[in-house]
Amino acid sequence: xxxxxxxxxxxxxxxxxxxxxxxxxxxxxxxxxxxxxxxxxxxxxxxxxxxxxxxxxxxxxxxxxxxxxxxxxxxxxxxxxxxxxxxxxxxxxxxxxxxxxxxxxxxxxxxxxxxxxxxxxxxxxxxxxxxxxxxxxxxxxxxxxxx
Amino acid sequence: xxxxxxxxxxxxxxxxxxxxxxxxxxxxxxxxxxxxxxxxxxxxxxxxxxxxxxxxxxxxxxxxxxxxxxxxxxxxxxxxxxxxxxxxxxxxxxxxxxxxxxxxxxxxxxxxxxxxxxxxxxxxxxxx
Numbered sequence: 623x624x625x626x627x628x629x630x631x632x633x634x635x636x637x638x639x640x641x642x643x644x645x646x647x648x649x650x651x652x653x654x655x656x657x658x659x660x661x662x663x664x665x666x667x668x669x670x671x672x673x674x675x676x677x678x679x680x681x682x683x684x685x686x687x688x689x690x691x692x693x694x695x696x697x698x699x700x701x702x703x704x705x706x707x708x709x710x711x712x713x714x715x716x717x718x719x720x721x722x723x724x725x726x727x728x729x730x731x732x733x734x735x736x737x738x739x740x741x742x743x744x745x746x747x748x749x750x751x752x753x754x755x756x757x758x759x760x761x762x763x764x765x766x767x768x769x
Numbered sequence: 770x771x772x773x774x775x776x777x778x779x780x781x782x783x784x785x786x787x788x789x790x791x792x793x794x795x796x797x798x799x800x801x802x803x804x805x806x807x808x809x810x811x812x813x814x815x816x817x818x819x820x821x822x823x824x825x826x827x828x829x830x831x832x833x834x835x836x837x838x839x840x841x842x843x844x845x846x847x848x849x850x851x852x853x854x855x856x857x858x859x860x861x862x863x864x865x866x867x868x869x870x871x872x873x874x875x876x877x878x879x880x881x882x883x884x885x886x887x888x889x890x891x892x893x894x895x896x897x
Contacts, residue, residue, distance in 0.1 A: 625787075627791050628787075631794040632797075675803075676802055676803075694799070696794075749861060756868055768886050
């Protein structure tokens with residue numbers, strides 16, 4: 623339905639921002655997880671998760687873009703990727719996951735980065751809620767035409 | 770004659786306002802999308818076509834009324850500016866104020882449209 627387009631657009635953005643928040647909570651929760659993945663008989667620490675988003679595309683949007691222009695369909699999440707930056711090494715020989723030299727690999731999660739990401743996605747979420755409410759009140763106002 | 774051009778103009782304005790709303794929602798939805806370029810609605814062609822439809826005069830009563838076919842704003846993309854290092858050009862403050870503006874404009878248009886219908890009703894009921 624074309625009149626609900628702007629609501630769908632905002633809804634897709636709310637979904638994307640919530641997923642970003644989920645990724646942040648997962649990263650912070652696993653900031654100390656030394657056993658994230660079991661690879662080749664060895665435990666790998668947790669790797670920081672990142673959400674990749676892009677503009678939502680569809681065949682109809684491509685078609686109308688060739689014409690007068692297109693308002694857009696919102697956003698979509700393309701991938702949840704892992705950060706490949708090196709793990710932090712902490713000296714703790716008593717740790718069960720320590721290597722021969724007594725170092726433990728810790729996840730590459732930077733709490734500072736996560737907090738800024740969290741604030742950014744919260745703000746975006748709020749902005750999209752505002753837009754959603756504005757579109758909703760416009761649709762309700764349209765129902766008053768001719769009353 | 771009963772339904773003058775005003776209603777058509779208001780209808781087109783409402784349509785444009787609706788497109789504007791869609792564009793603003795999409796811009797704000799993509800505020801964090803890398804490489805996204807903000808879009809906006811061009812009012813210039815809408816305005817000129819509306820002005821043309823206002824100017825048209827009928828020289829004969831048997832002529833059809835000069836009502837304009839639906840004309841709504843064209844969506845254009847601003848490819849040059851970049852607001853973020855990741856290539857995104859959405860200015861969130863600008864978008865939020867545009868949103869407020871557009872909402873008030875939409876409400877005003879609906880009010881005017883209702884006013885138009887009200888006055889028609891007054892005529893039809895003979896002022897009673």
